[in-house]
Amino acid sequence: MTAPSKIIPLYEIAHGRTGDKGDRSSISLIAYRPEHFAILVEQVTEERVAAHFAYRRPAKVTRYVLPRIHAMNFVLDGVLDGGVNDALNLDMHGKALAFHLLELQIAVPAP
Amino acid sequence: MKELAVGAGAGFSGDRVDAAAPVVKTLIERGGPAAIIFEMLAERTLAFAQLERRRDPSKGYEPAIELQVRPILADCIAHGIPIVSNFGAANPRGAAARLQAIAKDLGLPAPKIAVVEGDDLSDAKGAGIVAKYIAPEFAGRPFASANVYQGALEIAEALRKGAQVVVTGRVADPSLVLGPALAHYGWSMTDWDALAGATMAGHLLECGAQVTGGYFADPGMKDVPGLANAGYPIAEIARDGSCIVGKAANTGGLVDARTVKEQLLYELHDPAAYLTPDVVADISDAEVTVVGKDRVRLSGVRGHARPATLKANVFFEGGWFGEGEISYAGRNAEARARLAMEVLRERLAPHLALRFDLIGVASVLGDDDGRMFAATPVGHATDVRLRVAGTHADEAVVERLMGEVTALWTAGPAGGGGVRTAKRKRLSTTSCYIPRELVPARFAFVE
Numbered sequence: 074m075t076a077p078s079k080i081i082p083l084y085e086i087a088h089g090r091t092g093d094k095g096d097r098s099s100i101s102l103i104a105y106r107p108e109h110f111a112i113l114v115e116q117v118t119e120e121r122v123a124a125h126f127a128y129r130r131p132a133k134v135t136r137y138v139l140p141r142i143h144a145m146n147f148v149l150d151g152v153l154d155g156g157v158n159d160a161l162n163l164d165m166h167g168k169a170l171a172f173h174l175l176e177l178q179i180a181v182p183a184p
Numbered sequence: 185m186k187e188l189a190v191g192a193g194a195g196f197s198g199d200r201v202d203a204a205a206p207v208v209k210t211l212i213e214r215g216g217p218a219a220i221i222f223e224m225l226a227e228r229t230l231a232f233a234q235l236e237r238r239r240d241p242s243k244g245y246e247p248a249i250e251l252q253v254r255p256i257l258a259d260c261i262a263h264g265i266p267i268v269s270n271f272g273a274a275n276p277r278g279a280a281a282r283l284q285a286i287a288k289d290l291g292l293p294a295p296k297i298a299v300v301e302g303d304d305l306s307d308a309k310g311a312g313i314v315a316k317y318i319a320p321e322f323a324g325r326p327f328a329s330a331n332v333y334q335g336a337l338e339i340a341e342a343l344r345k346g347a348q349v350v351v352t353g354r355v356a357d358p359s360l361v362l363g364p365a366l367a368h369y370g371w372s373m374t375d376w377d378a379l380a381g382a383t384m385a386g387h388l389l390e391c392g393a394q395v396t397g398g399y400f401a402d403p404g405m406k407d408v409p410g411l412a413n414a415g416y417p418i419a420e421i422a423r424d425g426s427c428i429v430g431k432a433a434n435t436g437g438l439v440d441a442r443t444v445k446e447q448l449l450y451e452l453h454d455p456a457a458y459l460t461p462d463v464v465a466d467i468s469d470a471e472v473t474v475v476g477k478d479r480v481r482l483s484g485v486r487g488h489a490r491p492a493t494l495k496a497n498v499f500f501e502g503g504w505f506g507e508g509e510i511s512y513a514g515r516n517a518e519a520r521a522r523l524a525m526e527v528l529r530e531r532l533a534p535h536l537a538l539r540f541d542l543i544g545v546a547s548v549l550g551d552d553d554g555r556m557f558a559a560t561p562v563g564h565a566t567d568v569r570l571r572v573a574g575t576h577a578d579e580a581v582v583e584r585l586m587g588e589v590t591a592l593w594t595a596g597p598a599g600g601g602g603v604r605t606a607k608r609k610r611l612s613t614t615s616c617y618i619p620r621e622l623v624p625a626r627f628a629f630v631e
Contacts, residue, residue, distance in 0.1 A: 088402070088405070088406060088446065090399065090400075090446040090447075090450055092449075092450045092451030092452070093451070095613070095614075095615065099449070099451060099452060099453055101449035101450070103442065103445050105442075128549075128550065128555045128556040128559070130551070130555075135453075137456075139455055139468065139470075141468075141471055141484075142441075142445050142448070142470065144449060146455055148453045148454075154551060154553075156613070157228060158227075158228060158231075158610065158611050158612050158613045159502070159610075159613075160552060161505075161507075161539035161552045161573040161574065161575065162539070162548060163541060163543075163547060163548050163573075164548035169549060170549070173549050
């Protein structure tokens with residue numbers, strides 16, 4: 074029997090910040106509470122993040138795991154329309170992308 | 185030996201100009217060895233500074249020097265707090281001259297100012313070096329400028345020789361902090377763990393308020409007290425390279441494990457290999473520990489041998505960028521804005537590629553090719569702003585884009601208002617890696 078769970082946005086259990094270098098975006102994802110870190114590692118995979126950013130057509134998504142600080146770092150290649158100097162986006166750095174990641178839906182144990 | 189404290193007075197060109205004074209005051213009250221950095225040189229900032237210097241050889245340094253340094257220069261000199269900054273941008277000697285003028289104006293004796301040079305590869309010789317290392321698809325593009333990232337060693341040597349101000353052009357941002365730490369502790373240039381620790385201290389400081397509650401606040405989730413008066417950071421760096429990050433006294437803001445973790449990972453790619461000219465820093469096993477109110481320790485950073493190459497940013501003339509916006513509000517506003525978009529598309533699409541945003545409906549999260557926009561269902565938003573943007577090699581084509589937005593005043597859908605248009609020269613960029621022996625750094629004292 075599967076334990077009951079509920080679906081929530083990542084936003085409720087994690088925070089993060091976007092950085093950019095050229096056409097590459099890096100997005101941190103940090104668990105507020107250590108006990109939630111395993112949920113992030115299990116569910117926020119490279120594949121899911123790539124799918125979540127499908128409109129940006131990432132050439133590659135790489136995930137780095139930092140267990141000591143209960144964080145992960147996602148590096149998304151080719152998602153900034155050429156980067157800060159070339160993009161036509163108002164947000165040419167892609168600064169808002171961390172908050173898009175935080176919309177990803179995940180399952181957590183029901184209370 | 186007392187630990188070194190390094191404060192940050194600014195984290196980018198355009199940062200607050202009243203942040204440094206409380207940092208300096210806190211450093212003075214603490215006593216002991218200290219330095220203050222101003223990090224003011226993003227990739228684009230430097231490229232535009234290069235263009236400015238080309239127009240006027242006396243310019244091309246950070247003009248905010250006046251507002252940033254004037255209020256703190258006398259205190260820093262009186263208390264032996266060196267100022268280290270990349271505000272030299274494309275013209276460190278121009279910046280040094282300006283600083284001497286400010287000192288004279290304040291009635292101070294001429295400060296001992298060092299400039300670090302060697303980063304600028306924009307002349308024929310530099311361009312020749314760059315041409316060998318950039319990807320083939322960039323060959324033949326109209327070269328604008330290039331700068332290579334330099335490290336901390338020249339900063340440290342200038343400080344050891346008594347520099348009161350060190351002015352650099354392009355150096356790796358964290359090297360601004362590693363420089364004073366290296367001068368203070370005299371680490372060997374192969375003491376990788378210590379170099380990496382101080383480098384990551386620099387990484388935490390280099391964006392100013394981004395580690396003290398700035399760029400962090402999210403009401404209800406991540407509340408920050410006194411954000412309007414956030415204190416800028418100060419790192420106490422220990423002999424082993426670990427540090428405790430705090431902030432200026434009697435200020436707003438917040439330093440806790442969350443603010444430090446967000447900034448620690450900011451703009452990092454592989455956390456095991458953060459490359460700088462000085463060291464490869466590895467935070468795989470780094471620890472972030474709260475040790476007091478607004479005091480967080482970063483420890484456990486490891487270092488590996490520095491890269492054999494240095495990164496250079498290369499800029500090319502990128503033609504012109506133009507954009508225009510118009511607002512629609514009230515009943516059926518979204519439909520009117522979408523009609524305006526179709527009008528612009530019909531009149532402009534033959535001439536240049538366009539990006540559209542419907543601000544309030546679908547905007548910054550979308551891609552330039554409009555895939556997300558196209559997938560956004562048509563709705564009934566009642567307060568939206570249409571934006572169109574495009575680029576072209578020919579300025580006249582970009583001006584035509586602006587003109588078509590302006591014409592919506594009278595020839596577009598009903599009720600459009602608040603037209604704004606803008607254009608600017610564009611630079612496109614790439615980076616490459618150059619063997620460090622080809623691009624040696626140097627420093628000199630200037631009168």
